[in-house]
Amino acid sequence: MSTRVLPGQPLMPLAMLLGPLGPRQPAGLSAARRFGLALGAAGLAALATPALLPPPAAPPPLRLAEPLRPAEDRATASLERAVAAQPDNPAPLRRLATQLRASHRPVQLAEVLERLHALTGDPAALREAMMLRRDLGDAEAARLALERLSAIGATTDEEARQLAALRIEAGDAAGAFAGLHAAIGRNPTPELALRAMQAAARLPDPAMAMRPLGALLAEVAPDLMEALRRVLMKDGRPDLALYLLEGLPAETLAQPAIALAVAQAEARAGWGGAALARLMALRATAGLPPGGGAQLIDLALAEGQLEEAFTVAALLPTDAWPAGLPLRLLEAARAARDPSLARRLDPSRLAARPEAAAVLALARGDRAEARRYAQLALDQPPATAEGARGLAAVLRELGLDQAAQDRLRREIQAAPDAQAIRLFAELANLPSRRAAALPLLERLRGDSPVAGEAWLRLALAEDKLEDAVRFLHGGGTAPAPALAEALTLAAQRRLPALAEAASAALRSLPGLPEGWTAEEVAVTAALARPLGPANLAAALNLLDWAGDIEARDRVVALLAAAPEVAGAGLFGAAQHPALPRLLRGAQARDEAGRDRLALVSVLAPAEALPLLAQRAAEDPARFGPPLVLARLRGEGAGPGLEALRALLPQLDRTQREAALFLVLAAAPQDSQAALRQLAGAVLGAGWHARYEAALDRQGRRAELLAALRIRAALAEATPEGLAERQEIAARLTALGDAEGARAVLRGEIEELP
Secondary structure, rough: OOOOOOOOOOOOHHHHOHHHHHOOOOOOOOHHHHHHHHHEEEHHHHHHHHHOOOOOOHHHHOOOOOOHHHHHHHHHHHHHHHHHHHHOOOOHHHHHHHHHHHHHHHHHHHHHHHHHHHHHHHHHHHHHHHHHHHHHHHHHHHHHHHHHHHHHHOOHHHHHHHHHHHHOOOHHHHHHHHHHHHHHOOOHHEEEEEEEHHHHHHOOOOHHHHHHHHHHHHHHOHHHHHHHHHHHHHOHHHHHHHHHOOOHHHHHHOOOHEEEEEHHHHHHHHOHHHHHHHHHHHHOOOOOOOOHHHHHHHHHHHOHHHHHHHHHHHOOOHHOOOHHHHHHHHHHHHOOHHHHHHHHOHHHOOOHHHHHHHHHHHHHOOOOHHHHHHHHHHHHHOOOHHHHHHHHHHHHHHHOOHHHHHHHHHHHHHHOOOOHHHHHHHHHOOOHHHHHHHHHHHHHOOOOOHHHHHHHHHHHHHOHHHHHHHHHHHOOOOOOHHHHHHHHHHHHHHHHHHHHHHHHHHHHOOOOOOOOOHHHHHHHHHHHOOOOOOHHHHHHHHHHHHOOHHOOOHHHHHHOOOOHHHHHHHHHHHHOOOHHHHHHHHOOOOOHHHHHHHHHHHHHHHHHHHHHHHHHHHHHHHHHHHHHHHHHHOHHHHHHHHHHHHHHOOOOOHHHHHHHHHHHOOOHOOOOOHHHHHHHHHOOOHHHHHHHHHHHHHOOOHHHHHHHHHHHHHOOOOOOHHHHHHHHHHHHHHHOHHHHHHHHHHHHHHHOO
């Protein structure tokens, strides 16, 4: 029978529960006996209590795992009813949001805030909802809220930058630019302008974004637009600077200072002809602003407009002459063989700068006047490397260079001076003088960047490569242009250690040379190593986006000279987006255009063939060999050899030898045997030695090693052939190819790659 008690029923007396224990014990029991009885009674009571208590009530239902106190629950429910009764009234929603905020219910609070924003358009409510979604880990809902804030023009600068980053990450560069453009209209800041420029640069046609940006900045923040233009020019993106300026109104573009800025951007971006025409028109109308004359002369010299260049130079104010301009004018006048050009220049106008006046006097043919100004300049050597170079050229031509160098040596030993050191190094930069000048410069190279530059130039010219690497790794430094020259030399001559040291020194400087970017430094350093898919792709990527024509010219020249570029087609480079731009640049007839044509003829021979055939018809000696190579690579050995046989009769003996050597050095392996047979028939006995000597003179080590290995493989198994192999093995050892030398001696040369 159950003894369970219903709620409200009085409990049974404890004595009744203890009934089964038997009759009450007499009072005379011992203490131990009484303790045992009490303990047993307590145990029975503990066992019986759960059966007598009412069952526990069911727990209240949980709402999203956020239990509330009854009063809070009632208040929230009441506010929810009020909101339901008045769905178009924001007041109950605001009170409900306050209640949910106080009770720490973020999920419901975010929903209510989003409803409140939809009802009132209040950006603060949407911003709070966005932050709640982000804290809850709902990135998509937070992004949608941020998109909505941007759509109503309510983002802060930080939110605009965040949204732009999200859009770029999603591949929406146009959307990123649009959001930043709107934010700049509300609050133009440098950070927003830079982010907008970066987004524009990712578009297929950046001009479509940069022009509206320029128009907006000109209206709301002209100073910021000018600052952005300077940044773009300094960072090697003159194309973007040009597009930025093109967004200005026509009346603003006509202002002389703005027209000069446009011309500078055009020149740096590769449109020198357009820049020259702009400045010539400006000179004929409003007149040139400060700096415009020197820019016009530089462009006119580059475009071959010598009359215009010398006419403007004759009128250039003394303080407007760049340090390197006098020497450029001297070289241009002599190349044109027109003495009347230099006679327009008056050296006395530059008497305050005797090193420049000396160059102009020499250009006019007045050697006595040039001597007088050169002697004055020695008393106060030029403060720039360009000025020192011009003065050194005058001193050499007048036969005063050795005496001037000895005088400067004594002065430097007595009291080192940066300007004297610079001129001393220029005068000593001759094969017969470098070795004697290096010890003095080595003692001074740590005193200043000028001394470091002077020593570094001569050390590299003397092939003291390990010393140069130790100097740069040890903290020695030089001005940025000198380090860039060292890096370029390392890439040209395939010197990875020097490239690493020079690039590290460049990156440690506060600024790179004008037109250089961190990407170009990295690409140039990588090209000091054998060309492979990775560094070829990096170089072509740089050519695809780089806006500075000089930067593109530098990289193209390095690629065109790389021996491994002959196999670049194996890397899939023919489909790279940089190829159309290279092919357009190959139309130019200058050295940079020829480099581009040479590069395209390797990367995409089929596309280059029409232009090569046209150029070869005009100049077979220069463009015939590239045409042959393009056919060998693109059409095979048969058409290539046919083109070579058609070319050779058009050349004299010296040209035939040069053409055959060029083709042999770069032709595919499957055509080498036929080419060597043809070379023997055309050039006669002994051509191998002349070919290898030519490769050695040009520093083409890889091609020289390949030529030696091929000759060893073709050597006959006779005493004469054995002697020839031993001679080849010795040369391979001297060139650092010990493995090839051992294979030649073992007669296993055919197994080498």
